[in-house]
Amino acid sequence: MRFDHKVPIKEIATLINAKLVGNTEAFATGINEIHVVENGDLVFVDHPKYYEKCIHSAASYIIINKGTDFPEGKALLIVDEPFEAYLKIVNQYRPFAPSMEAVSATASVGENTVVMPNCFLGNHVKIGKDCIIYPNVTIMDYCQIGNNVVIQSGTVIGSDAFYYNKKTNRDIHYKKMTSCGTVVIDDNVEIGANCTIDRGVTGVTRIGAGTKIDNLVQIGHDTIVGKNCLFASQVGIAGATKIEDEVILWGQVGVNKTLTIGKGAVVYAQSGVPASLEPGKTYFGSPALEAKEKMKELVWINRISEIWEKINQK
Amino acid sequence: MRFDHKVPIKEIATLINAKLVGNTEAFATGINEIHVVENGDLVFVDHPKYYEKCIHSAASYIIINKGTDFPEGKALLIVDEPFEAYLKIVNQYRPFAPSMEAVSATASVGENTVVMPNCFLGNHVKIGKDCIIYPNVTIMDYCQIGNNVVIQSGTVIGSDAFYYNKKTNRDIHYKKMTSCGTVVIDDNVEIGANCTIDRGVTGVTRIGAGTKIDNLVQIGHDTIVGKNCLFASQVGIAGATKIEDEVILWGQVGVNKTLTIGKGAVVYAQSGVPASLEPGKTYFGSPALEAKEKMKELVWINRISEIWEKINQK
Amino acid sequence: MRFDHKVPIKEIATLINAKLVGNTEAFATGINEIHVVENGDLVFVDHPKYYEKCIHSAASYIIINKGTDFPEGKALLIVDEPFEAYLKIVNQYRPFAPSMEAVSATASVGENTVVMPNCFLGNHVKIGKDCIIYPNVTIMDYCQIGNNVVIQSGTVIGSDAFYYNKKTNRDIHYKKMTSCGTVVIDDNVEIGANCTIDRGVTGVTRIGAGTKIDNLVQIGHDTIVGKNCLFASQVGIAGATKIEDEVILWGQVGVNKTLTIGKGAVVYAQSGVPASLEPGKTYFGSPALEAKEKMKELVWINRISEIWEKINQK
Numbered sequence: 001m002r003f004d005h006k007v008p009i010k011e012i013a014t015l016i017n018a019k020l021v022g023n024t025e026a027f028a029t030g031i032n033e034i035h036v037v038e039n040g041d042l043v044f045v046d047h048p049k050y051y052e053k054c055i056h057s058a059a060s061y062i063i064i065n066k067g068t069d070f071p072e073g074k075a076l077l078i079v080d081e082p083f084e085a086y087l088k089i090v091n092q093y094r095p096f097a098p099s100m101e102a103v104s105a106t107a108s109v110g111e112n113t114v115v116m117p118n119c120f121l122g123n124h125v126k127i128g129k130d131c132i133i134y135p136n137v138t139i140m141d142y143c144q145i146g147n148n149v150v151i152q153s154g155t156v157i158g159s160d161a162f163y164y165n166k167k168t169n170r171d172i173h174y175k176k177m178t179s180c181g182t183v184v185i186d187d188n189v190e191i192g193a194n195c196t197i198d199r200g201v202t203g204v205t206r207i208g209a210g211t212k213i214d215n216l217v218q219i220g221h222d223t224i225v226g227k228n229c230l231f232a233s234q235v236g237i238a239g240a241t242k243i244e245d246e247v248i249l250w251g252q253v254g255v256n257k258t259l260t261i262g263k264g265a266v267v268y269a270q271s272g273v274p275a276s277l278e279p280g281k282t283y284f285g286s287p288a289l290e291a292k293e294k295m296k297e298l299v300w301i302n303r304i305s306e307i308w309e310k311i312n313q314k
Numbered sequence: 315m316r317f318d319h320k321v322p323i324k325e326i327a328t329l330i331n332a333k334l335v336g337n338t339e340a341f342a343t344g345i346n347e348i349h350v351v352e353n354g355d356l357v358f359v360d361h362p363k364y365y366e367k368c369i370h371s372a373a374s375y376i377i378i379n380k381g382t383d384f385p386e387g388k389a390l391l392i393v394d395e396p397f398e399a400y401l402k403i404v405n406q407y408r409p410f411a412p413s414m415e416a417v418s419a420t421a422s423v424g425e426n427t428v429v430m431p432n433c434f435l436g437n438h439v440k441i442g443k444d445c446i447i448y449p450n451v452t453i454m455d456y457c458q459i460g461n462n463v464v465i466q467s468g469t470v471i472g473s474d475a476f477y478y479n480k481k482t483n484r485d486i487h488y489k490k491m492t493s494c495g496t497v498v499i500d501d502n503v504e505i506g507a508n509c510t511i512d513r514g515v516t517g518v519t520r521i522g523a524g525t526k527i528d529n530l531v532q533i534g535h536d537t538i539v540g541k542n543c544l545f546a547s548q549v550g551i552a553g554a555t556k557i558e559d560e561v562i563l564w565g566q567v568g569v570n571k572t573l574t575i576g577k578g579a580v581v582y583a584q585s586g587v588p589a590s591l592e593p594g595k596t597y598f599g600s601p602a603l604e605a606k607e608k609m610k611e612l613v614w615i616n617r618i619s620e621i622w623e624k625i626n627q628k
Numbered sequence: 629m630r631f632d633h634k635v636p637i638k639e640i641a642t643l644i645n646a647k648l649v650g651n652t653e654a655f656a657t658g659i660n661e662i663h664v665v666e667n668g669d670l671v672f673v674d675h676p677k678y679y680e681k682c683i684h685s686a687a688s689y690i691i692i693n694k695g696t697d698f699p700e701g702k703a704l705l706i707v708d709e710p711f712e713a714y715l716k717i718v719n720q721y722r723p724f725a726p727s728m729e730a731v732s733a734t735a736s737v738g739e740n741t742v743v744m745p746n747c748f749l750g751n752h753v754k755i756g757k758d759c760i761i762y763p764n765v766t767i768m769d770y771c772q773i774g775n776n777v778v779i780q781s782g783t784v785i786g787s788d789a790f791y792y793n794k795k796t797n798r799d800i801h802y803k804k805m806t807s808c809g810t811v812v813i814d815d816n817v818e819i820g821a822n823c824t825i826d827r828g829v830t831g832v833t834r835i836g837a838g839t840k841i842d843n844l845v846q847i848g849h850d851t852i853v854g855k856n857c858l859f860a861s862q863v864g865i866a867g868a869t870k871i872e873d874e875v876i877l878w879g880q881v882g883v884n885k886t887l888t889i890g891k892g893a894v895v896y897a898q899s900g901v902p903a904s905l906e907p908g909k910t911y912f913g914s915p916a917l918e919a920k921e922k923m924k925e926l927v928w929i930n931r932i933s934e935i936w937e938k939i940n941q942k
Contacts, residue, residue, distance in 0.1 A: 410760070412742050412744050412760070413744075413745070414744065414745065415745065416745040416746055416763070432746055432764070434744070434745055434746055434763035434764060434781070450746075450764055450782075452746075452762070452763045452764050452781035452782060452821075454762075454781070468764075468782055468822065469782075470764075470780065470781040470782045470821040470822060470843075473762075473780045473781060473820060473821040473843060474778075474780065476820060476840070476842040476843070476860065476861070478840055478858070486816070486838070487838045487855070487856035487874075488838065488840055488856065488858070490818065490840075508782065508822050508844075509822075510782070510820065510821040510822050510843035510844055510861075512821075512843070530822075530844060532842075532843050532844050532861040532862055534861070548862065550844070550861050550862045550879050550880055552860070552861070552879060566880070568862070568879050568880045568897055568898050570897065584898075586880075586897055586898040588897075600898045600914075601926075610933075611929060611930075614929070614932040614933055614936070615929060615932065617932065617936065618932060621932070621935055621936060621939065624939055625939055
């Protein structure tokens with residue numbers, strides 16, 4: 001998430017009650033999770049396993065629960081609970097400020113775009129030209145829609161990520177990681193009815209140009225979908241997954257989080273994808289195998305009774 | 315379902331044209347299905363198999379298609395078709411009376427709760443404090459939402475149960491059992507976008523405190539969900555199921571009706587749950603097995619070709 | 629799709645820049661895909677494999693990419709790209725003309741029908757008598773709803789078909805086949821919350837009388853559902869499928885396109901139906917087998933380890 005303006009790192013240290021060391025005169029431009037950080041960003045880390053990765057990432061300022069070495073020009077913000085610090089920063093610089101108008105005054109809609117009745121367009125939503133937004137669509141704050149995009153009725157763009165931290169030693173069981181990211185829909189995308197596309201936690205959920213999505217499809221937070229993909233009805237994709245260009249997922253396919261489906265892969269209906277898939281191949285089953293292997297497997301299962309008879313004849 | 319006021323049992327007998335025997339001077343406080351009856355309730359039964367259970371249940375007044383013995387203080391209302399009598403009573407004392415305002419005048423909303431544009435709040439809906447109800451949410455009559463609850467866009471709370479009786483000897487094939495129950499959402503629950511939570515047929519569908527539900531999830535009528543459960547996207551739970559505390563259901567899991575999933579059980583994505591599951595265990599597959607058994611099964615399937623070769627070498 | 633008035637075939641030839649041969653003085657009454665054409669219709673064909681079928685179908689006028697023989701009284705409209713001609717005709721005679729009123733002035737609603745708040749009824753929508761349309765329902769242009777129909781909240785009737793032609797040699801990857809068909813819902817149908825029912829591409833998606841549909845169900849374009857069917861929650865049916873009367877599909881069943889499920893067939897939860905099913909039988913599995921065969925298969929799988937031991941003892 002990019003701040004609306006550059007924020008002095010000292011101001012942030014005060015907000016989260018952090019010990020600030022290093023480049024104390026710097027300004028932060030945003031806050032992001034480690035997998036999407038950029039130069040000028042804050043990042044946060046509370047597990048020693050990820051210290052090195054965060055300190056040497058593109059992020060300039062590291063919210064961390066222990067002092068340690070770090071490259072020149074960067075800064076550490078040392079606090080007991082980096083996750084709580086993240087929540088404070090998001091609440092301060094991207095507070096929940098719901099539009100109470102069905103179309104926010106800060107939403108913009110391009111030339112020749114039709115927004116039909118009963119839609120909600122949140123704050124800072126941008127829609128390009130030549131789009132059709134059918135009735136009863138919800139597009140939440142900061143989401144961006146390209147040109148020549150169709151979104152059918154009942155679809156929700158920019159719902160919050162399903163992302164919770166378990167707090168076993170607290171009165172609260174699951175603590176929500178507040179979403180401050182967005183959704184970006186590129187040109188010529190078409191999205192069916194009653195779909196849900198979650199926004200990134202801090203970054204972007206993206207649907208690449210020319211991709212076509214059927215009804216009742218779920219796209220999790222921070223998922224990056226390539227160009228010219230086809231997702232049939234009731235497909236579900238968990239969070240932070242990468243779907244490369246021209247992937248085809250048939251009906252009711254489920255895809256696990258943080259994996260990659262390679263360019264042009266095809267996954268048959270009802271398959272479950274637990275791990276990354278290679279480009280250009282065809283898959284089937286739950287868990288998904290290469291389709292020809294799955295077909296062999298089905299034939300082998302069918303021969304078990306034959307095997308049984310054979311060994312009992314001997 | 316609780317009546318708005320105590321109703322003389324004689325009035326009900328007249329309404330449904332019943333022969334009234336027993337405690338004819340009593341008052342009924344509500345009508346319920348056998349699994350949720352309380353003292354003061356009417357219950358109805360048309361199959362001899364269930365006569366005993368109904369007559370000796372907590373219900374005080376039994377609508378039945380045959381005279382029989384019953385405990386002192388209770389009453390029988392004898393009619394040819396108890397199911398039709400049920401429908402008449404519901405239509406009389408809880409008639410369909412749709413609010414034609416997007417927010418009914420009888421709906422109440424607590425302090426600091428935000429109800430965003432294009433929502434529908436039906437008659438007698440109660441929402442607690444510090445909640446966020448995102449745009450395009452529908453909450454039907456009599457549903458109750460606790461404090462600090464989040465409901466994302468497009469979700470429907472309190473849709474009618476999918477509950478029909480087959481009438482093979484009639485011009486009508488399926489006759490609907492009219493819903494008169496509600497949904498209760500406890501504190502700190504979060505529900506994703508485009509979910510559907512059916513109300514109880516006569517009783518309550520309940521989501522326990524702290525439970526978090528992702529997008530496009532279906533919860534059937536009269537299902538009781540415990541505290542601090544996690545349901546990932548596209549999970550479907552049929553009617554009258556009991557999900558104990560801290561159960562985790564991953565994406566696209568399907569759960570059959572009238573079963574129990576024990577405390578802390580975990581069910582992997584796309585599994586199908588046909589029968590009750592024990593607490594604390596992990597399950598996978600359709601039909602679901604303990605995950606370690608299912609993993610072994612997958613390994614065994616993989617070895618069928620090896621077996622085939624082995625027996626053909628001999 | 630039926631035109632609003634009879635259109636001279638010469639006018640259409642001019643519009644699509646076609647060479648017109650045969651009955652040049654005729655009038656077209658509509659345009660349809662080959663599987664739903666009627667006398668007086670235009671049809672289009674661009675693959676020699678389907679020339680004969682189209683020319684000898686009920687269609688009177690054939691848009692084709694090559695001259696060929698044809699029956700007397702018919703006409704050919706010869707163009708390079710029949711698919712592009714189809715799009716031009718649909719855009720000309722059934723242009724996208726969105727109602728910007730939540731209830732179009734051309735929508736009609738029968739006696740005793742209740743349309744609750746936040747619904748959208750498009751142009752030329754017809755709803756019969758004694759229906760309940762719950763809040764936040766969307767019914768798109770030209771859809772027809774019978775009598776005594778219930779549609780629960782969030783459901784979308786008449787979304788566009790998910791139907792694209794791959795254009796590998798173009799700058800555009802997938803080209804949409806514009807929908808101009810409708811949905812017809814017959815009497816006594818009940819549809820749950822957040823369902824999606826796509827309209828026919830040129831013809832009709834039909835839900836037969838007395839059929840009951842649970843929440844979050846997807847019905848693809850041009851699917852014809854018979855009478856008194858039951859579809860449980862999260863069922864998905866792809867396009868142009870025929871479901872005969874009294875079929876029962878349990879939760880999360882997926883059904884492939886252009887197949888037939890015979891009368892009274894029952895398909896257990898989570899099954900996947902890749903090909904036509906016989907009437908009156910019960911099916912289970914993905915891919916679906918007769919349920920008793922599937923049950924045997926599960927037993928055999930369970931015996932593989934036993935087989936393994938047996939052959940290793942010898």
